[in-house]
Amino acid sequence: MSQNKTIMEVNQELVKERAKCNFNVLEVTHILDGGEKNTLHRKKIESIALDEGAYKDPIPEEYLSPKEKYENAVRKSCLFCKIVKNALTEFTGLEHFSNFFVLRRTADAFFKEISPFLLHLGMFLPTILGQCTTEQQAYWLPRVLDIQIIGTYAQTELGHGTFIRGLETTATYDPETEEFVLHSPTLTSYKWWAGGLGKTVNYCIVVAQLYTKGVCHGTHLFIVQIRDEETHMPLPGIKVGEIGAKMGFNTADNGYLAFDHYRIPRQNMMMKNAQVLKDGTYVKPDSHGKLTYGTMVLVRVILVNEVAFNLAKACTIATRYSAVRRQSQPKPNEPEPQILDYTTQQHKLFICIATAHALQLASAWLWKTFNAVMSDMKKGNTDSLPELHALSSCLKALSTSDVTSLIEQCRYSCGGHGYMLCSGLPNIYSFVTATRTYEGDYTILLLQTARFLVKAYEQAEAGTPVTPTVLYLIEFVSGKRTPWDGSPEGIIKSFQEIAAGNISSCVKSIRNRMSSGLSFEDAWELTTIQLVGAAEAHCRAVISDTYKKEIARITASSSTNVKIVMEQLVNLYLHYWALNRTGDLLRYSSISGEDVANLQMKYEELLTLIRPNAVGLVDAFDLRDEILHSALGSYDGQVYKRLFAEALKSPLNQEPVNETFHKYLKPTMQGKL
Ligand SMILES: CCCCCCCC/C=C\CCCC(=O)SCCNC(=O)CCNC(=O)[C@H](O)C(C)(C)COP(=O)(O)OP(=O)(O)OC[C@H]1O[C@@H](n2cnc3c(N)ncnc32)[C@H](O)[C@@H]1OP(=O)(O)O
Numbered sequence: 001m002s003q004n005k006t007i008m009e010v011n012q013e014l015v016k017e018r019a020k021c022n023f024n025v026l027e028v029t030h031i032l033d034g035g036e037k038n039t040l041h042r043k044k045i046e047s048i049a050l051d052e053g054a055y056k057d058p059i060p061e062e063y064l065s066p067k068e069k070y071e072n073a074v075r076k077s078c079l080f081c082k083i084v085k086n087a088l089t090e091f092t093g094l095e096h097f098s099n100f101f102v103l104r105r106t107a108d109a110f111f112k113e114i115s116p117f118l119l120h121l122g123m124f125l126p127t128i129l130g131q132c133t134t135e136q137q138a139y140w141l142p143r144v145l146d147i148q149i150i151g152t153y154a155q156t157e158l159g160h161g162t163f164i165r166g167l168e169t170t171a172t173y174d175p176e177t178e179e180f181v182l183h184s185p186t187l188t189s190y191k192w193w194a195g196g197l198g199k200t201v202n203y204c205i206v207v208a209q210l211y212t213k214g215v216c217h218g219t220h221l222f223i224v225q226i227r228d229e230e231t232h233m234p235l236p237g238i239k240v241g242e243i244g245a246k247m248g249f250n251t252a253d254n255g256y257l258a259f260d261h262y263r264i265p266r267q268n269m270m271m272k273n274a275q276v277l278k279d280g281t282y283v284k285p286d287s288h289g290k291l292t293y294g295t296m297v298l299v300r301v302i303l304v305n306e307v308a309f310n311l312a313k314a315c316t317i318a319t320r321y322s323a324v325r326r327q328s329q330p331k332p333n334e335p336e337p338q339i340l341d342y343t344t345q346q347h348k349l350f351i352c353i354a355t356a357h358a359l360q361l362a363s364a365w366l367w368k369t370f371n372a373v374m375s376d377m378k379k380g381n382t383d384s385l386p387e388l389h390a391l392s393s394c395l396k397a398l399s400t401s402d403v404t405s406l407i408e409q410c411r412y413s414c415g416g417h418g419y420m421l422c423s424g425l426p427n428i429y430s431f432v433t434a435t436r437t438y439e440g441d442y443t444i445l446l447l448q449t450a451r452f453l454v455k456a457y458e459q460a461e462a463g464t465p466v467t468p469t470v471l472y473l474i475e476f477v478s479g480k481r482t483p484w485d486g487s488p489e490g491i492i493k494s495f496q497e498i499a500a501g502n503i504s505s506c507v508k509s510i511r512n513r514m515s516s517g518l519s520f521e522d523a524w525e526l527t528t529i530q531l532v533g534a535a536e537a538h539c540r541a542v543i544s545d546t547y548k549k550e551i552a553r554i555t556a557s558s559s560t561n562v563k564i565v566m567e568q569l570v571n572l573y574l575h576y577w578a579l580n581r582t583g584d585l586l587r588y589s590s591i592s593g594e595d596v597a598n599l600q601m602k603y604e605e606l607l608t609l610i611r612p613n614a615v616g617l618v619d620a621f622d623l624r625d626e627i628l629h630s631a632l633g634s635y636d637g638q639v640y641k642r643l644f645a646e647a648l649k650s651p652l653n654q655e656p657v658n659e660t661f662h663k664y665l666k667p668t669m670q671g672k673l
């Protein structure tokens with residue numbers, strides 16, 4: 001286990017916990033990394049980036065002013081890139097993204113909040129890979145990968161984020177000069193939010209309404225230089241700045257951008273899908289109308305992995321702390337128990353461990369699906385894009401929403417100390433809660449999935465084939481039901497029945513509303529609460545099914561105890577969500593009140609079974625202390641020593657008496673103010 005260089009003796013509570021663990025921790029680490037080779041590769045990159053301690057801050061980030069925080073984050077972004085440059089240049093295509101995940105994870109040691117370069121690697125680079133022609137890539141990629149230029153992705157405007165078709169920035173083609181003229185006609189058309197735009201980047205992908213020969217062809221993507229490469233001054237015709245203080249992301253210099261008839265060369269339109277020829281002729285993409293939305297789909301896929309990783313961090317912190325912390329005295333004359341021994345604490349934490357596994361595996365599966373669809377699309381086949389869009393939308397929505405709640409649950413589980421910034425939990429929370437909004441708001445994305453589900457339901461009714469993730473609809477419309485048996489497979493089946501039942505209810509509501517005279521749009525609108533519920537139920541069934549199948553596949557050759565503990569976590573996940581949805585189960589499956597009571601008993605048994613392995617399970621995430629940034633969650637469990645050491649760093653503790661005593665307190669207390 002690679003750990004922080006500032007070694008303290010390991011707390012005896014954790015020594016005992018580790019001795020109790022009955023499975024091979026490294027074996028589980030390999031499962032989570034996708035194989036031993038990946039673990040070794042990850043550790044190598046972590047070692048290159050972290051062993052020399054370059055991530056360390058002279059002054060803790062939280063005590064810096066906003067400007068100093070930003071400057072420190074830029075310094076460390078450059079340092080990080082310098083250190084991992086070789087790994088960066090391996091990004092020759094999307095298939096090398098495993099490196100990308102490792103680098104993203106390692107970078108957390110450098111940033112308690114966010115790197116101002118996040119969008120350069122997270123969106124600028126992937127958009128160039130996904131939206132540029134081969135010739136354009138040959139021009140831009142070396143500059144991007146070598147960090148000769150730094151870019152971001154500016155789509156959202158002050159007036160519109162969700163509704164992309166409503167964006168107001170225009171790009172009007174001028175055949176005389178073979179240039180596009182970018183313009184921001186209103187205040188609401190100002191680009192708003194792009195990470196790194198405020199002060200860091202000199203290039204930017206801009207999403208704008210394309211006009212040529214007097215016709216608007218909808219939104220397209222353009223690469224735009226916004227700052228001088230030597231002086232970094234905004235170029236004439238560009239208004240750019242930072243949008244101000246936020247709940248998190250404060251080192252990401254999210255920015256605004258406006259254009260005053262700003263000209264860019266024709267070649268700067270990203271032309272993989274649609275083109276504008278020299279004379280202004282527009283060439284439409286011949287396959288799918290939403291290909292310019294490709295980066296959003298990719299980043300939604302990536303975000304499932306991202307939040308799984310953040311949940312792993314949060315539950316590592318909270319579980320280790322709960323093993324060290326003792327509180328209350330339920331039995332007289334006995335020692336105070338470790339808080340991890342309280343069943344309610346196990347209820348708060350073990351679902352977090354199981355969810356981190358479930359989402360990690362679902363994200364790996366989604367990643368494979370994404371690559372398969374991309375490879376089909378290279379051959380001109382876009383048939384599976386709607387299913388990928390529906391899947392990536394609901395998985396992004398549900399994973400970010402679940403993880404946001406569970407991270408907050410981890411903080412609650414650490415009592416008062418969880419509220420300290422040095423616990424690490426507030427920073428993890430403020431980062432993850434934003435993921436629920438950006439790259440497609442929760443409700444919006446579930447409604448996109450619902451569109452797909454309603455269509456799939458109609459196909460199933462009509463007897464036409466449906467895609468793999470909605471096959472369960474065929475059984476449902478044929479009236480076949482599986483009797484409740486309480487097995488893991490049975491629970492998954494019942495989740496599918498809940499999803500199918502919910503979709504069927506939505507379809508009925510829409511049809512009833514339309515037959516009473518409403519338009520489709522109005523009937524749909526009035527049904528949206530149910531539609532969101534149906535998409536959520538579908539996604540829960542997909543995650544549960546994938547989690548169970550992937551664990552069975554991956555652990556087929558694992559040692560017995562690893563198999564057992566992994567299966568316990570799968571069952572815990574299934575029981576937790578079944579109990580959470582008893583209303584739906586009673587409505588759509590054959591479960592009885594007694595079955596619900598049995599489900600509860602089984603759930604509580606699982607908590608007891610998992611308890612001795614809890615610390616081993618979070619150790620298996622193999623998160624270096626430098627990445628955790630937590631006084632509560634470090635590998636050595638020296639919670640109190642670390643909390644006190646953090647308190648001593650407070651600027652208020654650098655002098656015995658603060659000057660406000662002489663200025664205000666003393667005069668007030670002496671009645672002289
Ligand atoms: C390891 C790296 C770490 C993390 C990575 C980086 C993180 C960086 C941090 C922050 C980055 C934040 C970046 C951003 O937020 S960028 C801005 C993102 N914005 C959004 O996501 C906006 C959300 N809105 C939309 O996606 C769409 O506008 C919409 C809501 C889906 C509606 O679009 P539109 O009005 O054009 O479409 P319709 O509703 O009319 O639908 C028409 C049909 O098209 C289908 N559709 C829609 N989108 C897609 C798609 N992406 N792919 C395929 N198909 C799509 C839709 O379902 C309709 O189909 P139908 O068959 O029903 O007609």
Ligand SMILES: Cc1cc2nc3c(=O)[nH]c(=O)nc-3n(C[C@H](O)[C@H](O)[C@H](O)COP(=O)(O)OP(=O)(O)OC[C@H]3O[C@@H](n4cnc5c(N)ncnc54)[C@H](O)[C@@H]3O)c2cc1C
Pocket residue numbers: 119153154155156159160161162163192193194195249254434437438439440441442443444
């Ligand atoms: C930290 C952070 C970083 C970001 N980084 C970037 C970036 O780098 N680049 C970029 O371009 N953008 C970025 N964004 C912007 C982000 O993508 C948008 O904020 C997001 O897509 C939501 O859009 P909105 O803000 O317009 O919300 P709105 O659409 O105004 O949503 C407000 C509310 O209205 C509801 N609503 C809206 N439309 C409907 C509907 N049709 N039906 C039902 N309910 C609806 C939503 O569900 C939500 O509850 C970032 C945002 C954040 C918070």
